[in-house]
Amino acid sequence: MSAAVIFAAAALAATGTYLITARTLSRIVLGFSLLGHAAVLALLASGGRAGDAPLANRSATDSMADPLPQALSLTAIVISFGLTLFLLALARREHELTGDDLVEDDLEDRRVAHVHPGADEGAAP
Amino acid sequence: MSAVVAVIVVGPLVAAMCGLLSSRHEVVRDIITMGSLAVVTGLAAWLLVVVNTDGPVAVRVGGWDPGLGIVLVADLFAALILLVATATILLVELFAIGQRRSAWGADPRLAGPILLVLTGGVVLAILTGDLFTLFVAFELILVSSYVLLTHQGQRGQIRSGMTYVVMNLFASTLFLVGVAFVYSATGTVNLALLAERIPALDDGLRMGIGLWFLVVFGTKAAIFPLFSWLPDSYPTAPTTITAVFAGLLTKIGVYALIRFHVLTGMDALGPVLLVLAGLTMLVGVAGALAQDDVKRILSFHIVSQIGYMLMGLGLFTVAGVAGAILFLVHQIPIKTVLFLVGGMIEVEAGTSALDRVSGLAARRGFIALMFALSALSLAGLPPFSGFVAKLALVDAGIDAVAIPIVVVALVGSILTLLSMAKIWLGVFWGSPVANGAGVPPAGSADLRPAGRRLMSVATATAVTATLAIAVFAGPLWEMSQRAATDLIDPTSYVAEVLG
Numbered sequence: 001m002s003a004a005v006i007f008a009a010a011a012l013a014a015t016g017t018y019l020i021t022a023r024t025l026s027r028i029v030l031g032f033s034l035l036g037h038a039a040v041l042a043l044l045a046s047g048g049r050a051g052d053a054p055l056a057n058r059s060a061t062d063s064m065a066d067p068l069p070q071a072l073s074l075t076a077i078v079i080s081f082g083l084t085l086f087l088l089a090l091a092r093r094e095h096e097l098t099g100d101d102l103v104e105d106d107l108e109d110r111r112v113a114h115v116h117p118g119a120d121e122g123a124a125p
Numbered sequence: 126m127s128a129v130v131a132v133i134v135v136g137p138l139v140a141a142m143c144g145l146l147s148s149r150h151e152v153v154r155d156i157i158t159m160g161s162l163a164v165v166t167g168l169a170a171w172l173l174v175v176v177n178t179d180g181p182v183a184v185r186v187g188g189w190d191p192g193l194g195i196v197l198v199a200d201l202f203a204a205l206i207l208l209v210a211t212a213t214i215l216l217v218e219l220f221a222i223g224q225r226r227s228a229w230g231a232d233p234r235l236a237g238p239i240l241l242v243l244t245g246g247v248v249l250a251i252l253t254g255d256l257f258t259l260f261v262a263f264e265l266i267l268v269s270s271y272v273l274l275t276h277q278g279q280r281g282q283i284r285s286g287m288t289y290v291v292m293n294l295f296a297s298t299l300f301l302v303g304v305a306f307v308y309s310a311t312g313t314v315n316l317a318l319l320a321e322r323i324p325a326l327d328d329g330l331r332m333g334i335g336l337w338f339l340v341v342f343g344t345k346a347a348i349f350p351l352f353s354w355l356p357d358s359y360p361t362a363p364t365t366i367t368a369v370f371a372g373l374l375t376k377i378g379v380y381a382l383i384r385f386h387v388l389t390g391m392d393a394l395g396p397v398l399l400v401l402a403g404l405t406m407l408v409g410v411a412g413a414l415a416q417d418d419v420k421r422i423l424s425f426h427i428v429s430q431i432g433y434m435l436m437g438l439g440l441f442t443v444a445g446v447a448g449a450i451l452f453l454v455h456q457i458p459i460k461t462v463l464f465l466v467g468g469m470i471e472v473e474a475g476t477s478a479l480d481r482v483s484g485l486a487a488r489r490g491f492i493a494l495m496f497a498l499s500a501l502s503l504a505g506l507p508p509f510s511g512f513v514a515k516l517a518l519v520d521a522g523i524d525a526v527a528i529p530i531v532v533v534a535l536v537g538s539i540l541t542l543l544s545m546a547k548i549w550l551g552v553f554w555g556s557p558v559a560n561g562a563g564v565p566p567a568g569s570a571d572l573r574p575a576g577r578r579l580m581s582v583a584t585a586t587a588v589t590a591t592l593a594i595a596v597f598a599g600p601l602w603e604m605s606q607r608a609a610t611d612l613i614d615p616t617s618y619v620a621e622v623l624g
């Protein structure tokens with residue numbers, strides 16, 4: 001059970017990291033949701049052995065799963081939900097301003113390219 | 126005392142909600158914002174006095190056991206930084222109210238209340254006694270900083286805001302995974318319990334946790350090589366917002382780094398931290414020398430100054446950590462003041478680019494004086510606060526026989542002075558007529574004289590505060606030393622939280 005959770009977390013983290021290196025913001029948003037899921041799964045796995053639902057008066061105390069990581073995960077899920085929305089809003093604003101949602105070139109890079117025009121071939125979109 | 130601690134944490138957040146609800150009435154909103162910040166600053170001062178005489182105060186939120194619930198802890202380190210941070214935010218808000226009529230002001234309907242949310246996050250990050258609440262506090266700070274950075278929706282802000290958001294979001298995700306690691310290794314996220322359990326772990330695991338959180342807090346604190354997002358994003362925001370970011374956000378990262386690594390006894394990471402500290406100082410100041418805009422120069426200096434605090438932490442001696450604490454106390458107001466002066470230059474001259482402003486000293490002697498005082502302090506010249514803080518660090522470095530880092534720190538100071546001289550030559554000296562001065566820049570026309578006065582008062586008060594740090598260096602140094610002793614030997618902290 002725990003091994004399955006850990007493998008799932010690893011797969012999500014790998015896919016998420018790959019996606020956030022992309023240039024389009026919509027992929028970055030997807031990448032962050034996957035990474036968030038990976039982190040939440042890691043938190044759940046940190047609670048140790050799976051057990052009964054930790055509900056008072058429903059399950060026996062010694063067969064319960066550890067409730068603390070579950071509470072932490074819940075908080076983390078809410079936060080990552082809010083941040084996903086903010087990223088989407090940012091992508092929409094970028095789309096309004098430029099017509100696409102690409103992450104733009106670094107300002108310093110552009111200034112270097114401006115001083116040395118030859119240097120920016122290949123970096124140009 | 127527990128009520129005071131609770132009000133300090135919850136007060137700014139409640140006030141932020143009231144501020145957002147009263148967005149139509151400017152006066153009501155200003156009273157709510159300034160009033161709540163003043164109350165929080167006052168309470169923080171009181172808390173410092175109490176903690177200084179009676180030792181740490183711990184509050185168990187909801188009466189839960191410390192292993193399960195949220196604990197708020199005010200020890201001397203926390204109370205000291207809390208007072209400096211809240212007082213700085215108060216002065217920045219005063220400046221923001223003065224500046225809002227100009228084209229460089231932030232949107233007042235949003236900036237005030239969101240600044241309060243940021244204050245709530247900063248306060249929670251300083252006072253929290255567990256790792257997960259620290260994560261939540263960081264999120265609170267970051268979410269409000271995302272909004273403050275991008276709320277005007279201009280193209281440059283969206284562009285650099287995106288880098289900022291993506292970098293920090295990635296660090297936050299790492300933070301969360303780090304919390305999972307710590308929980309599965311020790312079975313708790315409470316810092317007092319961690320102070321007992323992490324030193325008992327085997328070396329490999331302990332170093333793994335230490336390095337993991339070095340990356341997490343290091344990204345927030347903008348240490349080398351994780352700083353690239355900072356000089357790009359900070360200069361695009363309105364001045365008051367950059368001032369708060371510069372003074373507080375990276376410093377909260379350093380605060381968390383000192384708190385976590387000293388409390389959990391990560392002494393073995395000392396050499397790594399010292400190497401990173403030296404590189405942060407040099408790379409930051411080298412970046413500053415290459416820039417030609419006031420705000421960008423100052424942004425690179427944020428990075429370089431982080432190196433000094435890291436140096437104090439890396440020594441892992443009482444004197445080193447105390448030096449880092451004193452440097453933190455000096456750095457929060459001084460960095461803020463420099464950006465406020467940058468904002469005043471922008472309002473006066475219409476730009477902060479070095480080649481388009483000149484001769485400001487003749488026209489606005491006051492701004493020149495404010496800049497000179499704070500720039501000399503940043504470079505660490507006597508008799509200013511920067512000198513006191515750097516002397517403490519260099520002294521600690523010599524005591525610990527870490528000569529290379531002391532040499533790097535001194536070279537960094539000289540280069541800092543050099544780049545400050547660059548701003549002085551570009552902006553304040555030279556002929557005022559050369560760049561068509563006398564023609565008021567577009568956008569400053571609607572700036573009322575009262576607003577200008579408010580900006581001057583806020584800046585002057587902040588500069589006076591940094592001078593006061595130099596005057597009261599003796600008691601402050603003694604206080605920093607006691608704070609550092611309590612961090613290195615956390616017996617009283619642990620006893621207060623668990624007892």
